[in-house]
Amino acid sequence: MTEPILGGDRFDDKVALVTGSSRNLGAAIARRFAAHGAAVAVQYQRDAGAARLIADEVIAAGGQADCFVADLAESGAAEGLVEAVQDRFGRVDILVHAAGPYADLPFVALDEATWDRVMNVNLRAAYGLAKAAAPGMRERGWGRMVAISAGSAFIRTHAVYGLAKDALRHLVASLAIELAPAVTVNAIAPGQIVDTPGVEEIAPGYMQAQLEATPLQRLVTWDELSALAVLLCSRPFAMMTGQTLVVDGGWTLPQGRNTPVIGQAL
DSSP: OOOOOTTOOOOTTOEEEEETTTSHHHHHHHHHHHHTTOEEEEEESSOHHHHHHHHHHHHHTTOOEEEEEOOTTSTTHHHHHHHHHHHHHSOOOEEEEOOOOOOOOOGGGOOHHHHHHHHIIIIIHHHHHHHHHHHHHHHHTOEEEEEEOOGGGGTTOSHHHHHHHHHHHHHHHHHHHHHTTTEEEEEEEEOOBTTOTTHHHHSTTHHHHHHHTOTTSSOBOHHHHHHHHHHHTSGGGTTOOSOEEEESTTTTSOOOTTSOOOOSOO
């Protein structure tokens, strides 16, 4: 079970819905909120067994969790997911949208089905989830929303994925204004995550290239990102809303890598 953050808030009376939480970063975030006392709704699209493992891990540690299936690319699925979680747990207090399919095809080679899936899950689902969860949060006077963007939102690469993650930043800022003061809405934009499985099989050498382009000379972890997701919902961050926090070791910073160093004053 993921350890709680030292000094972090407890969410014993809260329900956290984490999309894409049957694996990878979403699972790490679900575990982290459970470690802080929240009841956790584990959303999955296909792998019911993986989702059940996460939920059972939480329950075995003394927490509350259940699994919810939804294909967030489908119209109305996001709203239906929130309704199902509310039926099961009575409320949604914390919404973390971690589901986000990736595609790196150039726009000129991109098929419409891939465009639709990447845009719908990353962006349209975020809108639908927020729209469905916001009324209850406002009624109770407290709510927290966190979306997972990406470093790709700041650099013109990764085609439709970067487009979706950039648009997500705009949506987060707009929702923050609309849902204030009861609800805060923020985003986390990771660089390449070191824990991500299968990258080298798809693109040999990619992880090393990312590492070499990162000033801090290491890549961000699921553990660090899940801790930040919890902190964004905690009291020290109560005045932060509408922001996208870039966690990439400096990867997106403009760098004059090919500029020679001048060793004396001109």
